[in-house]
Structures are given as structure tokens and as C-alpha cells.
Amino acid sequence: xxxxxxxxxxxxxxxxxxxxxxxxxxxxxxxxxxxxxxxxxxxxxxxxxxxxxxxxxxxxxxxxxxxxxxxxxxxxxxxxxxxxxxxxxxxxxxxxxxxxxxxxxxxxxxxxxxxxxxxxxxxxxxxxxxxxxxxxxxxxxxxxxxxxxxxxxxxxxxxxxxxxxxxxxxxxxxxxxxxx
Amino acid sequence: xxxxxxxxxxxxxxxxxxxxxxxxxxxxxxxxxxxxxxxxxxxxxxxxxxxxxxxxxxxxxxxxxxxxxxxxxxxxxxxxxxxxxxxxxxxxxxxxxxxxxxxxxxxxxxxxxxxxxxxxxxxxxxxxxxxxxxxxxxxxxxxxxxxxxxxxxxxxxxxxxxxxxxxxxxxxxxxxxxxx
Amino acid sequence: xxxxxxxxxxxxxxxxxxxxxxxxxxxxxxxxxxxxxxxxxxxxxxxxxxxxxxxxxxxxxxxxxxxxxxxxxxxxxxxxxxxxxxxxxxxxxxxxxxxxxxxxxxxxxxxxxxxxxxxxxxxxxxxxxxxxxxxxxxxxxxxxxxxxxxxxxxxxxxxxxxxxxxxxxxxxxxxxxxxx
Amino acid sequence: xxxxxxxxxxxxxxxxxxxxxxxxxxxxxxxxxxxxxxxxxxxxxxxxxxxxxxxxxxxxxxxxxxxxxxxxxxxxxxxxxxxxxxxxxxxxxxxxxxxxxxxxxxxxxxxxxxxxxxxxxxxxxxxxxxxxxxxxxxxxxxxxxxxxxxxxxxxxxxxxxxxxxxxxxxxxxxxxxxxx
DNA sequence: AATGAATGAGTCTTCATTCAT
DNA sequence: TATGAATGAAGACTCATTCAT
Numbered sequence: 001x002x003x004x005x006x007x008x009x010x011x012x013x014x015x016x017x018x019x020x021x022x023x024x025x026x027x028x029x030x031x032x033x034x035x036x037x038x039x040x041x042x043x044x045x046x047x048x049x050x051x052x053x054x055x056x057x058x059x060x061x062x063x064x065x066x067x068x069x070x071x072x073x074x075x076x077x078x079x080x081x082x083x084x085x086x087x088x089x090x091x092x093x094x095x096x097x098x099x100x101x102x103x104x105x106x107x108x109x110x111x112x113x114x115x116x117x118x119x120x121x122x123x124x125x126x127x128x129x130x131x132x133x134x135x136x137x138x139x140x141x142x143x144x145x146x147x148x149x150x151x152x153x154x155x156x157x158x159x160x161x162x163x164x165x166x167x168x169x170x171x172x173x174x175x176x177x178x179x180x
Numbered sequence: 181x182x183x184x185x186x187x188x189x190x191x192x193x194x195x196x197x198x199x200x201x202x203x204x205x206x207x208x209x210x211x212x213x214x215x216x217x218x219x220x221x222x223x224x225x226x227x228x229x230x231x232x233x234x235x236x237x238x239x240x241x242x243x244x245x246x247x248x249x250x251x252x253x254x255x256x257x258x259x260x261x262x263x264x265x266x267x268x269x270x271x272x273x274x275x276x277x278x279x280x281x282x283x284x285x286x287x288x289x290x291x292x293x294x295x296x297x298x299x300x301x302x303x304x305x306x307x308x309x310x311x312x313x314x315x316x317x318x319x320x321x322x323x324x325x326x327x328x329x330x331x332x333x334x335x336x337x338x339x340x341x342x343x344x345x346x347x348x349x350x351x352x353x354x355x356x357x358x359x360x
Numbered sequence: 361x362x363x364x365x366x367x368x369x370x371x372x373x374x375x376x377x378x379x380x381x382x383x384x385x386x387x388x389x390x391x392x393x394x395x396x397x398x399x400x401x402x403x404x405x406x407x408x409x410x411x412x413x414x415x416x417x418x419x420x421x422x423x424x425x426x427x428x429x430x431x432x433x434x435x436x437x438x439x440x441x442x443x444x445x446x447x448x449x450x451x452x453x454x455x456x457x458x459x460x461x462x463x464x465x466x467x468x469x470x471x472x473x474x475x476x477x478x479x480x481x482x483x484x485x486x487x488x489x490x491x492x493x494x495x496x497x498x499x500x501x502x503x504x505x506x507x508x509x510x511x512x513x514x515x516x517x518x519x520x521x522x523x524x525x526x527x528x529x530x531x532x533x534x535x536x537x538x539x540x
Numbered sequence: 541x542x543x544x545x546x547x548x549x550x551x552x553x554x555x556x557x558x559x560x561x562x563x564x565x566x567x568x569x570x571x572x573x574x575x576x577x578x579x580x581x582x583x584x585x586x587x588x589x590x591x592x593x594x595x596x597x598x599x600x601x602x603x604x605x606x607x608x609x610x611x612x613x614x615x616x617x618x619x620x621x622x623x624x625x626x627x628x629x630x631x632x633x634x635x636x637x638x639x640x641x642x643x644x645x646x647x648x649x650x651x652x653x654x655x656x657x658x659x660x661x662x663x664x665x666x667x668x669x670x671x672x673x674x675x676x677x678x679x680x681x682x683x684x685x686x687x688x689x690x691x692x693x694x695x696x697x698x699x700x701x702x703x704x705x706x707x708x709x710x711x712x713x714x715x716x717x718x719x720x
Numbered sequence: 721a722a723t724g725a726a727t728g729a730g731t732c733t734t735c736a737t738t739c740a741t
Numbered sequence: 742t743a744t745g746a747a748t749g750a751a752g753a754c755t756c757a758t759t760c761a762t
Contacts, residue, residue: 013278015195019732029748034733097277098193136340140349143331147323160316169320169353199757209723211760220757373638375555379736389744391739400736457637458553496700500709503687510683520676529680533709558752569727574754 001026001036002050005043010090014044014098044095045102051092052110055085059117066121071178074121075170078141079163082148089149115139126178137177144170181206181216182230185223190270194224194278224275225282231268232290238264239297246301251354254301255347258321262328263343269329295319306358317357324350361386361396362410365403370450374404374458404455405462411448412470418444419477426481431538434481435530438501439523442508449509475499486538497537504530541566541576542590545583550630554584554638584635585642591632592650595625599657606661611718614661615710618681619703622688629689655679666718677717684710 004026008017019040023033037043062077069077095103118138123129129137144166151162184206188197199220203213217223242257249257275283298318303309309317324346331342364386368377379400383393397403422437429437455463478498483489489497504526511522544566548557559580563573577583602617609617635643658678663669669677684706691702 011279013195015193016279018730020730030733031735031748032746035746038733040732094277097274099196132340135338136342136345139331139334139338139340139342140327140345143327143346146327146330147320150323150326151319154319158315158319160312160319162316162319165316165320166323169349172352173349198755203724210758211723212721214758215721218758373555375553376639378734383745390737391744392742394737395742398737454637457634459551459556492700495698496702496705499691499694499698499700499702500687500705503690503706506690507680507683507686510686511679514679518675518679520672520679522676522679525676525680526683529709529713532712559754560752570753571727571755572725575725578754580753 001028001033002043002047005047006088006091009044009047009094010087012094014095014100017094019043041100041102044100045106048092048095048103048106051085051088052106054088055110055114058084059114063117063121067124071174072167072171074125074174075167078145079148079167079170082145083152083163086149086152111142115142118142122174122177126180129177129180133177133180137173140173141170144173181208181213182223182227185227186268186271189224189227189274190267192274194275194280197274199223221280221282224280225286228272228275228283228286231265231272232286234268235265235290235294239294243297243301247304251358252347252351254305254354255350258325259328259343259347259350262325263332266329266332291322295322298322302354302357306360309357309360313357313360317353320353321350324353361388361393362403362407365407366448366451369404369407369454370447374455374460377454379403401460401462404460405466408452408455408463408466411445411452412466414448415445415470415474419474423477423481427484431534432527432531434485434534435527438505438530439508439527442505443512443523446509446512471502475502478502482534482537486540489537489540493537493540497533500533501530504533541568541573542583542587545587546628546631549584549587549634550627552634554635554640557634559583581640581642584640585646588632588635588643588646591625591628592646594628595650595654598624599654603657603661607664611714612707612711614665614714615707618685618710619688619707622685623692623703626689626692651682655682658682662714662717666720669717669720673717673720677713680713681710684713 001022005017005022008022008025011017019033020030022043023030026033033043037046058081062074062081065077066074092103096107115135115138118141119131119134122134122137123131147166148163151166154160155162181202185197185202188202188205191197199213200210202223203210206213213223217226238261242254242261245257246254272283276287295315295318298321299311299314302314302317303311327346328343331346334340335342361382365377365382368382368385371377379393380390382403383390386393393403397406418441422434422441425437426434452463456467475495475498478501479491479494482494482497483491507526508523511526514520515522541562545557545562548562548565551557559573560570562583563570566573573583577586598621602614602621605617606614632643636647655675655678658681659671659674662674662677663671687706688703691706694700695702
């Protein structure tokens with residue numbers, strides 16, 4: 001049922017997706033949908049929470065393997081992490097871009113948590129970084145990672161090695177930060 | 181009237197904006213609004229077209245000044261270009277993220293045109309680039325520029341010099357491409 | 361189960377009371393509720409029937425003690441009868457005011473039966489009354505008794521001796537009828 | 541439109557009346573109904589307010605003619621007042637018995653105002669009444685008047701002179717209060 | 721050309737009722 | 742027999758769009 005919602009939100013956006021369509025796609029009756037999620041907004045929130053959990057778990061695997069990695073390896077891990085979450089993210093962003101209250105609230109804490117974890121990672125690789133430097137770098141890394149889904153989609157279409165290019169860019173950026 | 185639509189789309193998203201609200205904000209009657217734009221979708225398309233025109237005109241000023249510029253100067257020009265269009269872009273993206281058919285269709289041509297112009301620019305700076313290399317680089321530059329509005333917003337909040345960081349990153353990237 | 365229904369109907373009205381809420385309050389499953397009452401309307405009817413039975417039984421005690429009573433004593437008995445049924449009546453009235461078909465039908469027979477019994481009582485006290493006179497008087501007595509629950513509620517709030525006032529009024533009325 | 545609502549509320553009760561049915565009965569589209577009354581509750585409130593206004597205006601005519609009237613004449617005026625408002629009252633009571641928040645709040649002030657006006661009337665006829673006595677009497681008079689619509693309905697059916705009986709009862713009661 | 725009241729299709733949501741376990 | 746998840750008809754309400762003035 002969450003999957004049906006995720007697919008439709010990602011495809012058509014939050015408002016253009018009807019609860020009826022979600023139920024239908026999930027092969028359930030509209031009443032059943034409402035037994036699990038008391039409102040459309042609640043469904044979106046559940047969707048976002050699932051995405052947040054998966055993102056956290058996925059990033060934990062990055063953190064596990066990070067110690068001792070080179071910048072290039074770290075870039076690789078991060079890009080793999082980002083690519084793995086593509087479908088979940090699209091649904092989450094659909095709800096976000098429709099300014100659903102319960103989700104807008106959840107965004108900042110999630111983003112801040114991810115940034116903090118990246119900052120910690122960077123400082124473990126270069127203890128001389130100040131928190132401000134590490135934070136700024138984590139914001140930049142987040143933004144570079146934001147390219148990845150779009151580049152991957154473009155790559156499929158154009159055949160150009162775009163994700164690799166992002167990988168290189170990210171590695172360069174991490175190297176610059178870590179070697180300061 | 182377009183301005184009223186742009187402001188509201190940017191603020192609340194496409195679906196959450198009602199035609200009545202647009203008319204009211206424009207100080208016009210709903211009937212008058214429909215005399216200019218036969219449907220909400222048509223209004224969104226007009227909005228997108230205006231954005232596309234303005235973006236093209238703005239980028240023309242980048243092209244004008246580009247010849248003889250250093251990578252850093254070019255990065256600067258491009259980022260200025262991006263920042264200048266912020267409000268128009270938000271409205272255009274609101275309609276895009278709601279998957280309005282007439283606009284989704286317009287997206288690719290616009291993006292491709294921008295990419296082509298960036299590719300031309302790059303090849304004028306480094307004629308040894310192949311079209312594929314120049315195209316890939318233009319995609320990457322487009323993605324780096326996509327960071328800018330988000331970073332600018334973040335910068336206001338955090339006080340960290342994020343846009344400068346993007347400027348540096350973009351300059352580095354352009355330099356790498358141009359100096360190959 | 362009937363008690364749960366009575367309490368909720370009285371408290372929130374017929375339509376605002378859900379079968380689920382009744383089952384929950386009765387500590388039963390919704391399925392079990394439907395094993396006893398095949399529909400919400402059937403439950404309301406059972407509730408009304410229980411009220412009708414209790415009202416009949418309660419009035420029988422008035423009839424028992426009526427012979428030889430003075431008008432004041434009879435008024436007292438009747439008002440006591442009315443006050444004793446308050447909670448049951450509220451539920452019955454909730455269903456009535458929602459115009460539940462099965463109950464609207466039951467109303468008139470019940471009312472007519474009560475009126476007839478009051479008329480009999482009056483004629484036993486004053487055999488010279490015609491049936492029309494006795495019937496009209498019984499209607500009036502029924503209406504005077506209808507004041508009682510409202511006055512009792514008001515009395516709690518205002519502290520004024522309203523029920524006593526009704527008792528006096530009823531006694532006067534009975535006296536007038538009986539002494540004709 | 542208010543009339544359509546009044547008729548249906550009175551006939552079927554608040555919850556059993558659908559907005560669609562009201563619109564249909566008023567010969568309007570559902571959307572038009574919502575242009576006048578933003579919600580079903582708002583419609584009920586407007587209905588109640590109209591009833592309150594009419595009741596106040598109607599009672600003002602009682603007050604006008606009251607000075608110098610005998611108890612019997614006053615009873616007559618009041619009963620006429622009550623009978624004149626029958627249809628409006630039924631709709632108002634339907635909404636009341638469904639515990640519509642916005643209306644329940646309006647009830648007490650209205651009732652208190654009516655009682656106060658009756659109390660003033662009584663004290664003008666018998667200045668030796670204390671306020672408590674006058675208030676208690678006004679409550680009783682309100683209750684006696686509450687009989688009237690029911691008796692009128694009954695009278696149509698049974699042919700018995702029930703409203704006259706109430707008139708007599710009310711006159712007696714007023715006389716008792718005024719002659720104390 | 722300008723207006724804005726009227727329209728009704730389409731949306732979210734509730735809840736009486738059923739039925740497989 | 743008891744359970745409660747599943748069902749879907751029905752209701753309140755919104756809003757893009759039309760059209761008489």
C-alpha cells in the first residue's frame with residue numbers, strides 16, 4: 001500500500017494522486033486504505049518516515065565502510081547510497097514539493113542529521129577541520145549528491161558517463177576538504 | 181497577472197493555488213483572468229514560457245561577456261545568471277513538480293537548448309573538446325548551477341559562505357574541462 | 361450492549377453515534393454487536409422497546425397507588441415516574457428526533473396507550489368525565505409531565521424550585537379536572 | 541435556500557438531511573449552496589439566527605400589546621406568538637437536537653433573553669414579585685408555551701380543543717403569579 | 721471587454737455492514 | 742459463536758470553468 005502510494009506520488013505528485021488511485025493500485029478498497037492511514041497526509045508522512053529510515057540505514061553502511069577509505073572510495077560509497085534510494089526519494093520529494101505540513105516539519109531534522117553525520121565523517125578523516133568548515137563541506141557534499149539521481153536518469157538517455165563524472169567531482173571535492 | 185500566478189505557484193505549489201486566488205492577487209476578476217488564459221494549465225505554460233525567455237535572455241548576457249573570461253569569471257557570470265532568475269524559476273518548478281503535461285513537454289527542449297549553448301561556450305574556450313565531452317560537461321555545469329538557489333537559501337540561514345563554495349567548485353570544474 | 365447504546369445515543373444523538381463506538385463501550389466486538397442487532401436501526405428499536413416496557417412498568421406502579429390518592433399525591437406519583445425514566449427517555453428521544461422510521465411508528469401507539477391509561481385513571485376519580493374530556497386532560501397531563509426533565513435540568517443550574525412548581529401546576533390541573 | 545434547509549431539517553433532522561438534498565430542493569446546484577453557506581453547520585447557524593430574529597420580533601409584538609392586558613389576554617398573545625413560529629422552530633430544534641456546536645452555544649443566550657423579557661413583563665404586572673419569583677415563573681411559562689406546537693398538531697388529528705386548554709392553563713398560571 | 725455568480729465533476733473521508741477465520 | 746479487517750456507497754466540500762449581464 002505504501003509502495004502504491006510511493007509509485008503514484010513519484011509519478012504524478014502529491015495532489016494529482018488520488019486516494020482512490022492508490023487503493024486501486026494496491027488492489028485494496030478505499031476503506032482499507034483508510035484503516036491503515038487515517039488521511040492522505042498521514043500516508044505521505046508514513047512514506048516520508050519510511051524513506052528517512054531507509055536513508056539512515058543506508059547511510060550507516062556508508063559510515064561502516066568509511067574508516068580508512070580514500071576520498072575516491074568514499075565518493076563511491078556515497079553515490080552508491082544515493083542511487084540505492086532513488087525510488088523512495090522521489091515519493092518523499094513529491095510530498096515535500098507540495099508543502100505538506102507534517103512533512104515539511106520532518107525535512108529539516110532529517111537533513112540536519114545527515115549533514116551532521118557527514119561532518120563527523122569528514123572530521124574523522126581530517127581532525128583539523130573546524131565544525132563550520134566540516135558543516136559547509138557536508139552541505140556541499142549533500143548538494144553534489146543531489147545531482148546523482150538526475151544524472152543517472154540523464155545517463156540512461158544520453159549514454160554519457162555522467163554518474164562517473166559526478167563521482168570524480170565528489171572525490172575531488174572530498175580530497176580538497178580532507179587534505180586542507 | 182502572470183506575476184500573481186508566479187508568486188502564488190512559487191509559494192504554495194501549482195495545485196494548492198486556485199485561479200480565484202490568482203485573480204484576486206492580480207486585482208482582477210476571475211472572468212478577466214480566463215480571458216487571457218483559457219485554463220489554469222495555459223497560465224502555467226505562459227508562466228513557464230516567460231521564464232524560458234527570461235532565462236534565454238539572461239544567459240545571452242553570460243555569452244556576451246564570456247569571450248576572454250577566465251574559468252573563475254565564467255563561473256561568476258553563470259552563478260549570477262542563476263541567482264537572478266530565482267523567483268521565476270520557483271514558479272516554473274512548482275508547475276513542473278506537479279507534472280503539468282504542457283510544461284513537462286517544454287522542459288527537455290529548454291534544458292537541451294541551455295546545454296547546447298553551454299557546450300558551445302566550452303568549445304569556444306577549448307576547441308579540442310569533442311561534442312560528447314562538451315555536452316557531458318554542460319550537463320555537469322547545469323547540475324552544479326542547480327545547487328545555487330538551495331545554497332543561497334541555506335547561506336541566509338546558516339551564515340556559512342556556501343555560494344562562494346559553489347563558485348569555487350564551478351570554477352575548478354570549468355578549469356578542468358577547459359584545460360584538458 | 362443496550363446500555364452502551366442508550367448512553368451514547370443520549371449523549372451524542374443517533375447519527376453521531378457509531379456502531380463501532382457502541383461495541384467498544386460495551387466491551388464487545390463489532391461483529392458480536394451485529395449478532396444481537398442486525399442493524400443500527402434494529403438496535404434503536406430494541407432500545408425504544410426497552411424504554412416502552414420500563415415506562416409501562418413504571419406507570420403500573422403509579423396506577424397501583426393511585427386509588428384513593430389526592431390530586432397532589434397523584435401529581436407526585438406521576439412526576440416521580442417521569443423523573444425515574446430520564447436516562448432511558450433521552451436515548452429514545454435521540455432516535456425519535458432523528459426520525460428513525462421503525463421508531464417513529466412506535467411512538468404513537470406508546471403515547472396513545474399512556475394517554476388511555478391516564479384517562480382511565482381520571483375517570484376512576486371522576487366517573488362523570490366523558491371520554492373526550494378525559495382524553496383531552498390526559499394529553500394535557502402528558503404535556504405537563506414533558507416539562508419535568510427540562511425543569512429538573514434547569515433546577516440544577518438555577519437553584520430555583522422548578523420541579524415543585526410543576527408539581528403544583530399538575531396538582532391544580534388534576535384537581536380542576538377531577539372536581540368538575 | 542434557507543427555506544429548503546428549514547423544511548428538510550424539520551422533516552428529517554440535521555444529520556439525515558444532505559446538502560445535496562437542500563440544494564436540489566432549493567433548485568440550485570450544490571456549488572451555489574456553498575457560496576452562501578460555507579458549511580452545513582453554517583447553514584444551520586443561519587437558520588437558527590433567522591429563527592432567533594423572528595422570535596424576537598414576534599415577541600416584541602407581544603410586549604407591545606401586553607400593557608393593560610388581562611392574564612387571559614396575555615396568554616392569548618403568547619400562544620399566538622408561539623403558533624406563528626412553528627415552522628421556523630422545528631428546523632432550529634432539529635439542529636439543536638443534533639448538538640451542532642455553533643447552535644448549542646446560541647441556545648442559552650436566546651432562552652435567557654426570552655425568559656428575562658417574560659420576567660420583566662410579569663413584574664410590570666405585579667411589581668411585588670421578586671426577581672427569583674419572576675424568573676421561575678418565566679421558566680414555567682416557557683414550558684407551558686412549549687406545549688403549544690405539540691398540542692396544535694394533536695388537535696388537528698384528534699379534534700379535541702387542546703390549544704384552548706393550554707390557553708386556559710396559561711391564563712390560570714399567569715393569574716396566580718400576578719395576583720400573589 | 722469585464723464581471724462574478726452559478727455549475728457540477730471530482731476529492732477526501734466516514735461508517736454501517738459483511739464474512740472469512 | 743466471536744472477531745475485526747475489509748468493503749464501498751454516500752456525504753461534505755472544493756474549485757476550474759462557463760456565461761448571462
